[in-house]
Amino acid sequence: xxxDLSAQKEGSSLLCRPASDDQGPVxxxxxxxxxxxxxxxxxGDRSFSRQYAHIYAxxxxxxxxxxxxxxxxxxxxxxxxxxxxxxxxxxxxxxVGTLFKRMDLQPSILKEISEEHNLLPQPARAKYISExxxxxxxxxxxxxxxxxxxxxxxCVTGSIVAIYGAERNDGKFTVExxxxxxxxxxxxxxALSSDRFVLLASGLGLGSTHADSMLGLQLLxxxxxxxxxxxxxxxxxxTISRVLLAGNLLSQxxxxxxxxxxxxxxxxxxxxxxxxxxxxLDELLLQLVASVPVDVMPGQxxxxxxxxxxxxxxxxxxxxxxxxxxxxxxxxxxxxNFDGVRFLGTSGQxxxxxxxxxxxxxxxxxxxxxxxxxxxxxxxPDTLGCYPFYQKDPFIFEECxxxxxxxxxxxxxxxxxxxxxxxEVLLVTVPDFSSTQTACLVNLRTLEYTVAFAMGFPC
Amino acid sequence: xxxxxxxxxxxxxxxxxxxxxxxxxxxxTSPPPQKEAETETVREEELQKLRQFDLDWRFGPCTGIxxxxxxxxxxxxxxxxxxxxxxxxxxxxxxxxxxxxxxxxYPL
Numbered sequence: 001x002x003x004d005l006s007a008q009k010e011g012s013s014l015l016c017r018p019a020s021d022d023q024g025p026v027x028x029x030x031x032x033x034x035x036x037x038x039x040x041x042x043x044g045d046r047s048f049s050r051q052y053a054h055i056y057a058x059x060x061x062x063x064x065x066x067x068x069x070x071x072x073x074x075x076x077x078x079x080x081x082x083x084x085x086x087x088x089x090x091x092x093x094x095x096v097g098t099l100f101k102r103m104d105l106q107p108s109i110l111k112e113i114s115e116e117h118n119l120l121p122q123p124a125r126a127k128y129i130s131e132x133x134x135x136x137x138x139x140x141x142x143x144x145x146x147x148x149x150x151x152x153x154x155c156v157t158g159s160i161v162a163i164y165g166a167e168r169n170d171g172k173f174t175v176e177x178x179x180x181x182x183x184x185x186x187x188x189x190x191a192l193s194s195d196r197f198v199l200l201a202s203g204l205g206l207g208s209t210h211a212d213s214m215l216g217l218q219l220l221x222x223x224x225x226x227x228x229x230x231x232x233x234x235x236x237x238x239t240i241s242r243v244l245l246a247g248n249l250l251s252q253x254x255x256x257x258x259x260x261x262x263x264x265x266x267x268x269x270x271x272x273x274x275x276x277x278x279x280x281l282d283e284l285l286l287q288l289v290a291s292v293p294v295d296v297m298p299g300q301x302x303x304x305x306x307x308x309x310x311x312x313x314x315x316x317x318x319x320x321x322x323x324x325x326x327x328x329x330x331x332x333x334x335x336x337n338f339d340g341v342r343f344l345g346t347s348g349q350x351x352x353x354x355x356x357x358x359x360x361x362x363x364x365x366x367x368x369x370x371x372x373x374x375x376x377x378x379x380x381p382d383t384l385g386c387y388p389f390y391q392k393d394p395f396i397f398e399e400c401x402x403x404x405x406x407x408x409x410x411x412x413x414x415x416x417x418x419x420x421x422x423x424e425v426l427l428v429t430v431p432d433f434s435s436t437q438t439a440c441l442v443n444l445r446t447l448e449y450t451v452a453f454a455m456g457f458p459c
Numbered sequence: 460x461x462x463x464x465x466x467x468x469x470x471x472x473x474x475x476x477x478x479x480x481x482x483x484x485x486x487x488t489s490p491p492p493q494k495e496a497e498t499e500t501v502r503e504e505e506l507q508k509l510r511q512f513d514l515d516w517r518f519g520p521c522t523g524i525x526x527x528x529x530x531x532x533x534x535x536x537x538x539x540x541x542x543x544x545x546x547x548x549x550x551x552x553x554x555x556x557x558x559x560x561x562x563x564x565y566p567l
Binding site for chain 1: 532538
């Protein structure tokens with residue numbers, strides 16, 4: 001992937017005679033100033049005695065002023081912003097609230113346990129949207145059904161929007177226009193003097209049943225640590241200043257629940273699949289951290305808590321690599337500054353959940369939509385597991401990131417979007433490495449991306 | 460349909476709560492009632508204020524968190540909760556009648 005770079009340098013190809021007998025040049029790895037800012041995703045004392053009403057209330061409290069401001073920008077400063085309880089029939093006004101999509105196909109534990117009705121078990125679906133879905137807007141006190149110019153299938157439960165229109169006689173609200181909170185303000189990106197790369201990879205899928213996937217992974221590790229290619233390639237690899245592993249380091253198959261369904265005497269001697277996989281991961285990380293700083297985010301199938309925000313994997317699982325200070329075990333949403341470039345991203349649960357509950361299919365499109373909604377995971381806590389926060393909703397963007405990514409996407413996609421206030425955000429969907437053999441490099445200087453193919457053939 | 464005639468109380472036993480009011484009524488009777496009755500009305504007034512605060516929908520739901528936590532959340536989001544409530548809560552933070560919300564005795 002650095003071959004075009006190395007092609008320019010004369011005489012450093014593998015096809016020519018070694019330059020001299022001694023060891024050859026040493027390429028110093030570029031270092032960068034790193035400051036983690038993921039404290040907001042750390043959970044201190046864990047209390048699960050609260051209901052989820054708090055997170056919706058806090059979300060609305062935080063977002064209402066932002067949306068009122070946006071509404072005034074869009075529909076004029078004299079626009080009437082009403083609470084639902086003050087709504088007059090036929091009056092043109094703006095309402096702010098939380099969207100709720102009532103969905104017939106949404107899996108529900110109540111439906112599942114109502115055996116008296118002799119219902120068939122609900123089939124797993126790729127999408128849960130249907131023609132009978134209804135959009136409802138809720139504020140602190142009441143709710144109202146929405147109709148009109150709003151794309152029902154695209155919206156998801158939990159997003160806060162401002163809606164312009166009027167209430168009709170039958171009690172439904174006719175939507176004429178709507179707006180979202182849009183991109184928050186961004187601090188300017190510092191001008192960097194040289195190219196520095198951050199490698200993003202996700203879905204390593206260790207412990208899966210097909211063992212051949214390890215070759216691609218080993219090639220990737222060798223490439224990053226500078227053990228592949230000619231000198232040009234190696235000097236290119238030295239510009240990779242950081243590696244970010246965005247979740248699903250372990251494969252889904254390590255999660256089989258055989259032990260809980262089979263008889264005890266059958267599974268007595270078997271070991272959980274994840275034990276071996278973690279040991280493999282530790283060895284892999286050891287090779288990486290000896291050479292480059294690595295951030296490890298947990299994902300859906302990794303051994304940490306299931307609900308967002310996922311807490312960092314525990315150090316004791318990595319006896320070999322955790323002795324290196326270059327190993328950073330991070331939380332799942334992840335946020336950090338690399339040389340003043342702000343990275344924010346998740347392992348992809350938020351995106352794939354929205355994919356199931358809306359008509360949007362492209363991970364990139366969903367990623368952009370969440371940024372426009374100014375909320376990382378609007379479907380939490382409805383269909384996505386989430387810690388019951390009460391004071392603040394930590395998934396609301398307070399500052400606009402420069403790079404916004406999500407892991408475990410089916411393909412690599414990327415796009416630079418520009419906001420109304422001069423924000424520039426690089427959206428990246430990091431592909432699942434085990435199925436695509438693809439990782440991506442982000443250039444911190446230019447916010448351009450390169451795709452790094454570790455292997456050229458599919459497996 | 461074997462479960463037709465079962466009641467919800469078969470699975471979930473009726474739990475009788477010790478009444479808050481009952482305990483408070485008992486207390487003034489044991490010590491000399493004169494002075495206690497006065498502090499009792501003050502206390503009742505204060506608790507009434509706090510209950511009013513609980514029922515103010517602008518500050519969000521009140522179950523599962525302490526009154527002070529709710530007050531602080533409202534403050535954080537610029538909703539101007541009354542200072543008097545915070546003062547009252549800080550003074551009496553050990554007493555569960557003051558600390559916890561109106562619905563704290565109901566199981567979630």
